[in-house]
Structure formats: C-alpha cells, structure tokens
Amino acid sequence: MNKALKGMVHKYDRDNIDTDVIIPGPYLKIHDHKELAMHAMEGIDPKFPEKVSQGDFLVTGKNFGCGSSREHAPIALSQTGIKAVLSPSFARIFYRNAVDGGYLLPIEIDESTVKKISDKDELEINIAQDRITNITKNEQYPMKPFPELIAKIIEAGGLINYKPA
Amino acid sequence: MTITEKILSRAAGKQRLSPGDVVFAKVDKVMMHDVSGPGVIKVFSEWEKKGIKLDHIWNPDRVWVTEDHFVPAADRVSAENIITLSNFTKKYGINKHFKYGLGQYGICHTLSHEEAMVLPGEVYVGGDSHTNTTGAIGAFAAGLGHTDVAYVLMNGQIWFRVPETMLFKIEGNKPAHIMAKDIILQIIGDIGTDGANYRAMQFAGSVVKRLTMEERLTLTNMTTEAGAKNGIVEPDETTHAYLRERTDAKYSPVNGDPDAHYSEVFTYEIERLEPTVAMPFSPGNISAARDLQGTELDKAYIGSCTGAKLEDLREAAKILKGKKVRIRTEVLPAAQSIYMKAMREGLISIFMEAGAVVGPPTCGACCGAHMGVLGKGEVCISTTNRNFPGRMGHIESKTFLASPMVVAASAVTGKITDPRDVKN
Incomplete structure (x- = not known):
C-alpha cells in the first residue's frame, strides 16, 4: 500500500452509518465486486458511486460500519475508488474486513477533526507519519496510529500476505 | 482473568492475557452460510489466482455450514449461490452442511446451539455478525468477514485483540411480562449502539442464573447491536443440562477467576422494567x-x-x-x-x-x-x-x-x- 494518499473528501456527517445503508440486504447475494460498487451507500446517497473518483476519501461521524459482518461493505466502497474512511470510530468487523481484505484504510480521527474537514476538501494522508494534510484549507490534523499488527497487515496488503512471526 | 480472557489465553497458548493484547488464537469451530460462504469462496478464488495452493483446508470436521439467508432460494442468483456452496463443501469434505429441504436446517445462530455445534470453552467464529449469540453457551464467539473466515479455513487460527469485559449483573425478580429481549433492549438504550465497541459483554446475576438457555441466547445475540466483540454467559448446570439433551461430546468448560477484572460493572434491578x-x-x-x-x-x-x-x-x-x-x-x-x-x-x-x-x-x-x-x-x-x-x-x-x-x-x-x- 502506498503510504501517501491523495484524494477528495466525500463527507456524510452522521454517526452510526450502518452496513445496511452502505450495501442494502438484497445485494448480499451478489459477489461480483464491480456490481456491488454500483450500490455503494445506496441507502444514504444513491448517486454516491458516480461522485467518487479513484483515490477519494469518505469522512463520517462515529461508529462507521456498524451492523452486519458483510464484507460487501468495504468491497463496495473500495470498488467505487474510496481508499480510506476517516471516522472517530469504527464497528469492529468493518474495521477488520477493511484491513484484512486489504480494501481500504479505516483511519480514526478526533471528532473535532471531522468538524474541520468539509465536503470536497482535498486531503493528503501520510500513514508513515500519522498525519493528514488538508490541501484545500492548508491545515494539518493528527490521526490515531495503527496498532502494530494492523500496521503490518496494511503494509503486507492484507492478512493473506502477512506472515505471523 | 475473565472467562473471555481465559478462553483466548488457552487458545493462544499463553499463560495469561490482558485486554489490549493482540494474539493469534486457535479456532475450534467455524461457520459460514449462503451469504458469507460464497463470499469466502470468492476470496479463495482470488487467492488461487495469486498462486496460493488451496487443495485442502485446515480441518473439514471443524467447519459447519447452513443455508439460511436467501432460502428457499429467493431467485436464480440465490439458487446459484446454494449450488456454489454445495460444490465447495463437497470438494473440501465438509460434512456438516445443513441443507434446506433435506431435514434439519435453519438460521445459523439457532443451529449452533440446537445442534450443539459449539461447546463451552471453545473459540468459535462465523461469517455473520450475530455469531456473538453462541457465547451464551460459555464459548468465545465472534463474527468475522469473508477474508477472515477464509483465513481460518486455511490456517485454523486468526488474530484477536483481547477485549475488555463489561459485566452486566441482572438482579431481582423477573416479572412475567418481561423477556430477555426487554432486558437487552434496555441495556443497548443505556449504553448506546457503540457502547460496547471492541469489548466483551458478560451477563451474570440472579436473573441470568435462572434464565433458560434460549433466553440467554437473546441477551448475547444483541450484544452485536452495542458493537461488542462477543457476548458471554459463564456455563452452569443450565448449560450442561441443555447440552446433555443434544450431544454426548466431551468438553472442557472455562469459568472466570474470582478476582477477574471487569472494565465496567452495571447492575440492573428488573422488577420495574417495562416491556x-x-x-x-x-x-x-x-x-x-x-x-x-x-x-x-x-x-x-x-x-x-x-x-x-x-x-x-x-x-x-x-x-x-x-x-x-x-x-x-x-x-x-x-x-x-x-x-x-x-x-x-x-x-x-x-x-x-x-x-x-x-x-x-x-x-x-x-x-x-x-x-x-x-x-x-x-x-x-x-x-x-x-x-x-x-x-x-x-x-x-x-x-x-x-x-x-x-x-x-x-x-x-x-x-x-x-x-x-x-x-x-
């Protein structure tokens, strides 16, 4: 995974965005990644897939990805082009799926940082330095460092490529 | 240590674990269904494209499968997913595949106890978020996604961060119009839908002691709705009697230590709890x-x-x-x-x-x-x-x-x- 990521923000400023709105239940039978991407965030913004460009970021309120264990959720988001989700907290299975599948980065930021970032801002995220630069606003924000094992799995590009010591 | 910490320690081959430790733990049982199964199969096919050899899995006897989400087949795609799943279990020699229209089948979190697929003291993971349910039997039970389940199928182990345990003591006399559902909804209302994120929710107290196994399962089922990693009840005579009716398998139950540390303790007196x-x-x-x-x-x-x-x-x-x-x-x-x-x-x-x-x-x-x-x-x-x-x-x-x-x-x-x- 490239350590410096650059992209535009898509901000949905609400807490508890659940997996049923990220990828609604009827699509669980679908396992084609590109087809899933067409329905990403359908329960919150049906136009979402058209708005996203490769490398963009999602910024949301806390407890992102709560609900089901469906790996369809990070798959659908990553297939639209989303490279990282920035939120004060994540539901645990969404977090694991995002990291272990190597789909996207779940980045924990302070609630105050969420407030400072606006929709369509251009960000640069440097995970080697745990630093987020808001290019549009010329601001810098901290991010919570990844725990050691998580950082290694991210570095490896997913759990399958990681070799436990 | 709490029951959750002790089960994970045993599975990780460690004398002692504390909340926050990240370990690879051996898995005893793994489950997938007609949604997560085809997802896992998709992961396998991606891995095979990378040149990873997948001609056998870690242990087919520790894997079980059910058809529950889109059955009876809701449409052609669902029907094809069922075929894909059946081909997979046949290929890898997974014999515990509950198929609809062929005798016993049902929702995974019901079969897990109804068929005694999981036993006290075990580490159980499943490709479904409500896998937590089965913790009521005194197991460590947690939901995983497709990649993680696929990894377990290959390696028989997976990483966990040892969770802090929140203890919920339910006391008093349960009124006749109150069910476990009322109790767990009240708890989720109090702590919030992220109130137990990454943590274990353990249920105890005189009310839980008297609850039937099925009612305990309602408590642990909805720990997922508070964000918990797992829900758990320490095994007791109710647990053992329930299992004796369903299996003669031997197991080694685990209970928490008397000096176990709980990150938070909540006490509910439920006499006045409302539906x-x-x-x-x-x-x-x-x-x-x-x-x-x-x-x-x-x-x-x-x-x-x-x-x-x-x-x-x-x-x-x-x-x-x-x-x-x-x-x-x-x-x-x-x-x-x-x-x-x-x-x-x-x-x-x-x-x-x-x-x-x-x-x-x-x-x-x-x-x-x-x-x-x-x-x-x-x-x-x-x-x-x-x-x-x-x-x-x-x-x-x-x-x-x-x-x-x-x-x-x-x-x-x-x-x-x-x-x-x-x-x-």
Missing part, C-alpha cells in the same frame, strides 16, 4: 411499549435468530391463542427442529387459527432480502434485532423491535401494545 420497544431507526432508540400505545402498524413479524426460538413461539402463542390478528402477521420458526416442536405442541395451529401465515426458517425478511419485505411507508413490529433505515425493506419503511410478547400483543390490536393490556 421495551426500540423505535426506528436504531436498536438503541428505546421507549416503554406503553408510551407508544396506539402507534398504528401494518405488520407483525415473529422470526429470526433472536426472536423465533421455541420459547419465543410459546410466549407469542400464549397471547394469540383464541384471538385474531388485526394486521398481517408472519411467523417463521428459526429452525426446522423448532418448527416441528412447535407443531407438536400445537403452537402452529394457534398461529394459523389467529390468521397468521407460518413460513419456513429463513433470515429473509429480517434483512429485507425476500419473503416478507416491507413496502414504502409500511410500519412493522418485529422480534428481530435491527431496525436501520431500509433494513426490512423499503428505505421509507419503519421497524419497531420488541419481545415476542409485545409483538404478539400488537398483532392482536394492530397497534403497539403492552402484553399486560391484552384481555384474555
């Missing part, structure tokens, strides 16, 4: 049923892993006996075995004479997939566990979550109703 309802669009958005009295409904749903176990059906039937439902009412027992027990006890006749439709075990309507989805603007009261926007159908439909007693009482009046307010 509780979670309003749209969150399981944490609770109200007393009586405060919602008169809310008009279109449908009552008695189904799912959390709300269609045998005792759930018995409680609903007590209320529906000799009455007629005023709104569309659907009853779907959680497993074939429970359906048959309910039939022998006369519960199915009670539901049908009341006017309800009784369907086969499926997760279908609970996740808005098929067989009873809600239309635009429809309002449902349901024994299920989630009421997010669009969860049970149209994005503009609404779901209220409640105990089987409250749902049955509401079916009789067509409005949200406290079971105490239904006249016999």
Whole structure:
C-alpha cells in the first residue's frame, strides 16, 4: 500500500452509518465486486458511486460500519475508488474486513477533526507519519496510529500476505 | 482473568492475557452460510489466482455450514449461490452442511446451539455478525468477514485483540411480562449502539442464573447491536443440562477467576422494567411499549435468530391463542427442529387459527432480502434485532423491535401494545 494518499473528501456527517445503508440486504447475494460498487451507500446517497473518483476519501461521524459482518461493505466502497474512511470510530468487523481484505484504510480521527474537514476538501494522508494534510484549507490534523499488527497487515496488503512471526 | 480472557489465553497458548493484547488464537469451530460462504469462496478464488495452493483446508470436521439467508432460494442468483456452496463443501469434505429441504436446517445462530455445534470453552467464529449469540453457551464467539473466515479455513487460527469485559449483573425478580429481549433492549438504550465497541459483554446475576438457555441466547445475540466483540454467559448446570439433551461430546468448560477484572460493572434491578420497544431507526432508540400505545402498524413479524426460538413461539402463542390478528402477521420458526416442536405442541395451529401465515426458517425478511419485505411507508413490529433505515425493506419503511410478547400483543390490536393490556 502506498503510504501517501491523495484524494477528495466525500463527507456524510452522521454517526452510526450502518452496513445496511452502505450495501442494502438484497445485494448480499451478489459477489461480483464491480456490481456491488454500483450500490455503494445506496441507502444514504444513491448517486454516491458516480461522485467518487479513484483515490477519494469518505469522512463520517462515529461508529462507521456498524451492523452486519458483510464484507460487501468495504468491497463496495473500495470498488467505487474510496481508499480510506476517516471516522472517530469504527464497528469492529468493518474495521477488520477493511484491513484484512486489504480494501481500504479505516483511519480514526478526533471528532473535532471531522468538524474541520468539509465536503470536497482535498486531503493528503501520510500513514508513515500519522498525519493528514488538508490541501484545500492548508491545515494539518493528527490521526490515531495503527496498532502494530494492523500496521503490518496494511503494509503486507492484507492478512493473506502477512506472515505471523 | 475473565472467562473471555481465559478462553483466548488457552487458545493462544499463553499463560495469561490482558485486554489490549493482540494474539493469534486457535479456532475450534467455524461457520459460514449462503451469504458469507460464497463470499469466502470468492476470496479463495482470488487467492488461487495469486498462486496460493488451496487443495485442502485446515480441518473439514471443524467447519459447519447452513443455508439460511436467501432460502428457499429467493431467485436464480440465490439458487446459484446454494449450488456454489454445495460444490465447495463437497470438494473440501465438509460434512456438516445443513441443507434446506433435506431435514434439519435453519438460521445459523439457532443451529449452533440446537445442534450443539459449539461447546463451552471453545473459540468459535462465523461469517455473520450475530455469531456473538453462541457465547451464551460459555464459548468465545465472534463474527468475522469473508477474508477472515477464509483465513481460518486455511490456517485454523486468526488474530484477536483481547477485549475488555463489561459485566452486566441482572438482579431481582423477573416479572412475567418481561423477556430477555426487554432486558437487552434496555441495556443497548443505556449504553448506546457503540457502547460496547471492541469489548466483551458478560451477563451474570440472579436473573441470568435462572434464565433458560434460549433466553440467554437473546441477551448475547444483541450484544452485536452495542458493537461488542462477543457476548458471554459463564456455563452452569443450565448449560450442561441443555447440552446433555443434544450431544454426548466431551468438553472442557472455562469459568472466570474470582478476582477477574471487569472494565465496567452495571447492575440492573428488573422488577420495574417495562416491556421495551426500540423505535426506528436504531436498536438503541428505546421507549416503554406503553408510551407508544396506539402507534398504528401494518405488520407483525415473529422470526429470526433472536426472536423465533421455541420459547419465543410459546410466549407469542400464549397471547394469540383464541384471538385474531388485526394486521398481517408472519411467523417463521428459526429452525426446522423448532418448527416441528412447535407443531407438536400445537403452537402452529394457534398461529394459523389467529390468521397468521407460518413460513419456513429463513433470515429473509429480517434483512429485507425476500419473503416478507416491507413496502414504502409500511410500519412493522418485529422480534428481530435491527431496525436501520431500509433494513426490512423499503428505505421509507419503519421497524419497531420488541419481545415476542409485545409483538404478539400488537398483532392482536394492530397497534403497539403492552402484553399486560391484552384481555384474555
């Protein structure tokens, strides 16, 4: 995974965005990644897939990805082009799926940082330095460092490529 | 150490673990169904493209599979997923595959205990978020995604961060109109839908001691709705008696130490607990049923892993006996075995004479997939566990979550109703 990521923000400023709105239940039978991407965030913004460009970021309120264990959720988001989700907290299975599948980065930021970032801002995220630069606003924000094992799995590009010591 | 810490220590081959430690732990049992299974198979095919050899899996005897989400096959895609799943279990020699229309089958979190697929002290993972349910048997049970389940199928182990344990002591005398569902809805309302994120929720106290196994399973099932990694109840004579009726397998149960450290301890006195309802669009958005009295409904749903176990059906039937439902009412027992027990006890006749439709075990309507989805603007009261926007159908439909007693009482009046307010 490239350590410096650059992209535009898509901000949905609400807490508890659940997996049923990220990828609604009827699509669980679908396992084609590109087809899933067409329905990403359908329960919150049906136009979402058209708005996203490769490398963009999602910024949301806390407890992102709560609900089901469906790996369809990070798959659908990553297939639209989303490279990282920035939120004060994540539901645990969404977090694991995002990291272990190597789909996207779940980045924990302070609630105050969420407030400072606006929709369509251009960000640069440097995970080697745990630093987020808001290019549009010329601001810098901290991010919570990844725990050691998580950082290694991210570095490896997913759990399958990681070799436990 | 708490029971959760002790089970994980044993599985990780460590003397002692503390919350926050990240370890690879050996898995005893792993489950997948007709949604996560094809997802896992897709991961396998991606790995094979990378040149990873997958001609056998770690241990086919520790893997079990059920068909529950889109069955009976909702459409052609669902039917093909079932074929894919069957080919996979055949290829890898997984014999415990519960198929619909071939004897016992049902919702995974019901079969896990009904068929004693998981035993006390074990580490159990499944490709479904409500895998937490099975912690009521005294196991460490947690949900995983497709990649993680695929990894377990290959390696028989997976990483975990050892969770802090929140202890919920439920005390007092449980009133007759209160079910475990009311207790867990109250707890989620109090701590919030992220109130237990990454943590274990353990249930204890005099009420839990007296709860049946099925009622304990309702508590652990909905720990997922508070964000918990796992829900757990220490095994006791109730657990062992329940398992003796279902298996002669030997197991080595684990209990917490007397000096175990809990990150938080909550005590609930439940004498005055009210029948509780979670309003749209969150399981944490609770109200007393009586405060919602008169809310008009279109449908009552008695189904799912959390709300269609045998005792759930018995409680609903007590209320529906000799009455007629005023709104569309659907009853779907959680497993074939429970359906048959309910039939022998006369519960199915009670539901049908009341006017309800009784369907086969499926997760279908609970996740808005098929067989009873809600239309635009429809309002449902349901024994299920989630009421997010669009969860049970149209994005503009609404779901209220409640105990089987409250749902049955509401079916009789067509409005949200406290079971105490239904006249016999």
